[in-house]
Amino acid sequence: xxEINIRTLAKELGLSISTISKALQDSHEISAxxxxxxxxxxxxxxxxxxxxxxxxxxxxxxxxxxxxxxxADSYFSQAINGIETVAMEKxxxxxxxxxxxxxxxxxxxxxxxxxxxxxxxxxxxxxxTDNFSHLKQLYNSNxxxxxxxxxxxxxxxxxxxTNDFESGYRATQHLIESGCKKISYLxxxxxxxxxxxxxxxxxxxxxxxxxxxxxxxxxxxxxxxxQTRQEIEKLMAGDERPDGIIASVERLAPPxxxxxxxxxxxxxxxxxxxCFSNLPTVSILNPSLTTITQPAFDMGKxxxxxxxxxxxxxxxxxxxxxxxxxxxxxxxxxxxRQ
Amino acid sequence: xxEINIRTLAKELGLSISTISKALQDSHEISAxxxxxxxxxxxxxxxxxxxxxxxxxxxxxxxxxxxxxxxADSYFSQAINGIETVAMEKxxxxxxxxxxxxxxxxxxxxxxxxxxxxxxxxxxxxxxTDNFSHLKQLYNSNxxxxxxxxxxxxxxxxxxxTNDFESGYRATQHLIESGCKKISYLxxxxxxxxxxxxxxxxxxxxxxxxxxxxxxxxxxxxxxxxQTRQEIEKLMAGDERPDGIIASVERLAPPxxxxxxxxxxxxxxxxxxxCFSNLPTVSILNPSLTTITQPAFDMGKxxxxxxxxxxxxxxxxxxxxxxxxxxxxxxxxxxxRQ
DNA sequence: GTGAAAGCGCTAACAT
DNA sequence: ATGTTAGCGCTTTCAC
Numbered sequence: 001x002x003e004i005n006i007r008t009l010a011k012e013l014g015l016s017i018s019t020i021s022k023a024l025q026d027s028h029e030i031s032a033x034x035x036x037x038x039x040x041x042x043x044x045x046x047x048x049x050x051x052x053x054x055x056x057x058x059x060x061x062x063x064x065x066x067x068x069x070x071x072a073d074s075y076f077s078q079a080i081n082g083i084e085t086v087a088m089e090k091x092x093x094x095x096x097x098x099x100x101x102x103x104x105x106x107x108x109x110x111x112x113x114x115x116x117x118x119x120x121x122x123x124x125x126x127x128x129t130d131n132f133s134h135l136k137q138l139y140n141s142n143x144x145x146x147x148x149x150x151x152x153x154x155x156x157x158x159x160x161x162t163n164d165f166e167s168g169y170r171a172t173q174h175l176i177e178s179g180c181k182k183i184s185y186l187x188x189x190x191x192x193x194x195x196x197x198x199x200x201x202x203x204x205x206x207x208x209x210x211x212x213x214x215x216x217x218x219x220x221x222x223x224x225x226x227q228t229r230q231e232i233e234k235l236m237a238g239d240e241r242p243d244g245i246i247a248s249v250e251r252l253a254p255p256x257x258x259x260x261x262x263x264x265x266x267x268x269x270x271x272x273x274x275c276f277s278n279l280p281t282v283s284i285l286n287p288s289l290t291t292i293t294q295p296a297f298d299m300g301k302x303x304x305x306x307x308x309x310x311x312x313x314x315x316x317x318x319x320x321x322x323x324x325x326x327x328x329x330x331x332x333x334x335x336x337r338q
Numbered sequence: 339x340x341e342i343n344i345r346t347l348a349k350e351l352g353l354s355i356s357t358i359s360k361a362l363q364d365s366h367e368i369s370a371x372x373x374x375x376x377x378x379x380x381x382x383x384x385x386x387x388x389x390x391x392x393x394x395x396x397x398x399x400x401x402x403x404x405x406x407x408x409x410a411d412s413y414f415s416q417a418i419n420g421i422e423t424v425a426m427e428k429x430x431x432x433x434x435x436x437x438x439x440x441x442x443x444x445x446x447x448x449x450x451x452x453x454x455x456x457x458x459x460x461x462x463x464x465x466x467t468d469n470f471s472h473l474k475q476l477y478n479s480n481x482x483x484x485x486x487x488x489x490x491x492x493x494x495x496x497x498x499x500t501n502d503f504e505s506g507y508r509a510t511q512h513l514i515e516s517g518c519k520k521i522s523y524l525x526x527x528x529x530x531x532x533x534x535x536x537x538x539x540x541x542x543x544x545x546x547x548x549x550x551x552x553x554x555x556x557x558x559x560x561x562x563x564x565q566t567r568q569e570i571e572k573l574m575a576g577d578e579r580p581d582g583i584i585a586s587v588e589r590l591a592p593p594x595x596x597x598x599x600x601x602x603x604x605x606x607x608x609x610x611x612x613c614f615s616n617l618p619t620v621s622i623l624n625p626s627l628t629t630i631t632q633p634a635f636d637m638g639k640x641x642x643x644x645x646x647x648x649x650x651x652x653x654x655x656x657x658x659x660x661x662x663x664x665x666x667x668x669x670x671x672x673x674x675r676q
Numbered sequence: 677g678t679g680a681a682a683g684c685g686c687t688a689a690c691a692t
Numbered sequence: 693a694t695g696t697t698a699g700c701g702c703t704t705t706c707a708c
Contacts, residue, residue, distance in 0.1 A: 005700095005701060005702085006701065006702065006703095007701080007702095015678080015679085016678065016679040016680075017679085017680090017701095017702085017703095018678075018679060018680075018681090018703080018704075019677080019678055019679070021702070021703060021704085022677095022678090022703090022704090025703090029677060029678080030677065030678080031677060031678090034677080034678085046449070046452060046475055046479070047453075048449075048450065048452075048453045049453070049701075049702065049703095050394070050453055050454050050700085050701050050702065051453060051454065051455045052390045052393040052394040052399065052454065052455075052700085052701080052702090053394050053684090053700070053701035053702040053703090054701080054702055054703075055390040055684095055702095056388070056390040056391050056394055056684050056685065056686085056700090056701085056702075056703095057683080057684050057701080057702050057703045057704085058684085058702085058703070059684070061390065063433075071409065071415045071418050071419060071422075072412060072415040072416050072418075072419055073415075074410060077409045077410040077411075077415050078410050080409050080410075080434070081409060081410055081436070084409075084434070084436050088436075088443075093433050093455070094433060094434055094435075095401075095431050095432060095433050095434075096418070096422070096432055096433075096434050097432075098419070098422050098426075105426075111384070111386075112386065114384060114386075115385075115386040115387070115388055115389060116388050116389065116390065116685095117389045117390075117431070137384055141384065251618075253619075253622075254618055254619055254621070254622055257622035258621070258622065261622075279617075279619060280589075280592055281591075281592055281617060281619045281620075281623065282619075283592070283596070284591075284592055284595040284596065284599075284623055284624065285619065285622055285623060285624065286622065286623065286624025286625070287624070343684095343685055343686085344685065344686065344687095345685080345686095353694075353695090354694065354695045354696075355685095355686085355687095355695085355696090356687080356688080356694075356695065356696075356697090357693080357694055357695070359686070359687060359688085360687090360688090360693095360694090363687090367693065367694080368693070368694080369693060369694090372693080372694085387685080387686065387687095388684085388685050388686065390684090390685080390686090391684070391685035391686040391687085391700090392685080392686055392687075393686095393700095394684090394685085394686075394687095394700050394701065394702085395685080395686050395687045395688085395699080395700050396686085396687070396688095396700085397700075454701095
């Protein structure tokens with residue numbers, strides 16, 4: 001830490017500490033002349049007030065936490081861009097915490113967030129999370145909390161989501177219209193709100209397709225790539241293999257392509273797929289991949305905006321308000337009708 | 339911020355403030371019995387010491403900054419995972435700052451980092467950066483700094499890099515061996531160390547292929563997707579279009595595929611490409627993409643480890659030490675010889 | 677328009 | 693083994 005502080009500046013200018021402080025904050029109590037001098041000296045020394053002293057005194061950290069399962073994921077990294085846009089604009093700092101889909105890590109991260117380190121928390125819950133006491137505790141410590149994408153309905157705070165049910169429905173309907181008779185749904189969690197809503201949409205679409213005799217099936221994909229790959233091999237090597245797949249998150253698409261290549265299954269002839277994905281390369285895959293594309297940047301941006309609105313004390317807390325930003329179904333070759 | 343603090347605990351237990359503080363730090367001065375009671379009460383109230391008060395007193399923030407151009411990039415997001423692994427283990431917090439390749443943003447971020455907010459900085463410089471006074475200033479304020487990937491050679495601090503020259507050489511050599519006669523190099527910056535080293539490798543490989551009469555050409559790709567797309571269209575629609583491309587960063591690959599599709603240029607028959615990329619989807623592209631794959635996670639991890647080693651005062655500063663972790667050339671169909 | 681002084685919550689000498 | 697106290701660097705009342 002630098003050895004020059006507000007006291008040094010005060011001495012150097014023959015002014016009091018409080019005058020320096022006020023001048024640096026451009027207070028109207030201070031004469032233009034003094035402000036000039038103070039600012040100039042501060043710039044000269046490359047001085048900015050110690051953020052920890054300032055935060056301690058003000059009881060405000062100018063920092064928010066973003067708690068997500070993974071950063072190497074196009075949805076989350078784009079959401080971070082949205083969050084960072086508004087944080088930057090407001091002069092806030094963003095601490096990133098990664099749970100790697102582990103309940104234990106999530107718990108220990110959240111428990112460390114109630115002590116004033118951050119002014120607010122933006123969060124997407126891990127796929128393992130089925131107990132919410134850590135979140136309730138955070139909620140009870142009165143620190144503003146906003147969920148995005150993977151919300152937790154047990155906690156009465158705002159959430160930014162996309163139209164997951166409808167997206168699951170449209171994806172499935174699209175596969176049915178493309179001629180699929182047996183559609184499998186690749187899941188990653190029984191707990192996650194988004195995954196189950198997408199699943200409900202899928203089920204509803206199948207139910208609504210009376211008379212088309214569609215088989216349905218939910219395949220649970222484990223967290224590691226290798227395990228997921230095995231699960232998909234098992235699925236595709238079986239006698240009753242599907243002719244349509246809904247992949248509920250982007251990391252599930254590559255193993256499907258790989259298994260198809262390995263087993264000589266032709267897409268879209270023998271298998272059609274829709275994937276929830278924001279990857280920039282979906283359009284140049286072989287075949288190009290039909291996707292449900294989420295408004296990741298906008299969801300992150302909106303979540304941050306709502307969090308910042310909660311910082312204004314006078315404003316009433318937006319109790320459990322849900323903001324829905326719709327996703328797009330983008331049709332490409334992986335679902336082309338034969 | 340919570341209203342319960344160390345004083346509350348002290349009163350509640352009839353002990354002094356300092357006893358509480360020491361007990362919470364598991365000091366050997368405190369009896370096992372007292373520790374028990376203190377820990378229990380702290381847990382009951384979900385109390386942890388105010389990090390800002392603690393940081394102010396200790397002159398240590400337990401926080402590091404990661405300054406990168408972009409997070410929605412597989413290299414940087416994987417590097418963050420490596421950084422986070424070691425930060426988590428050491429009980430450190432990670433603040434992310436995004437420059438979006440803007441020199442101005444980079445400068446203002448760095449200028450705000452000399453005041454004790456973080457104990458150290460990990461950084462990859464922006465492609466616009468050609469003046470290093472902000473970095474020198476940070477260096478002069480004695481806060482530990484480590485570069486990874488995009489290092490700045492003007493500053494005498496450690497850097498973690500990969501074998502960029504050799505990778506550029508091998509990529510080019512591979513294209514030559516696959517029969518290319520005119521190889522274009524897609525650049526994103528004239529300043530960036532990594533880009534120019536890869537470029538030198540490219541030039542050297544061409545120079546070393548005496549007698550094969552290879553044409554070379556460097557195409558500069560602007561920051562936006564649309565502009566890059568135009569640049570590549572111009573390149574590929576021209577009379578003397580290349581039969582080989584080295585794409586120096588991953589975001590340059592999709593537009594090449596798209597332009598080829600649009601103009602009916604067949605890969606790898608009429609155009610072969612090698613791309614510096616860590617995208618998980620390269621193997622399922624059409625055709626699958628030959629890549630130089632960087633050890634992103636390991637580079638992030640190593641950078642963090644070196645930064646943490648600099649925190650130990652007794653250790654000598656690792657003056658301008660360069661750590662090189664090699665990349666892999668992974669051959670796929672985009673460079674298949676006809 | 678400027679200054680003196682209290683105190684944010686904590687840690688670490690230094691008592692005892 | 694426990695307690696007293698100074699002070700980290702800053703902001704903010706309150707006085708002048």
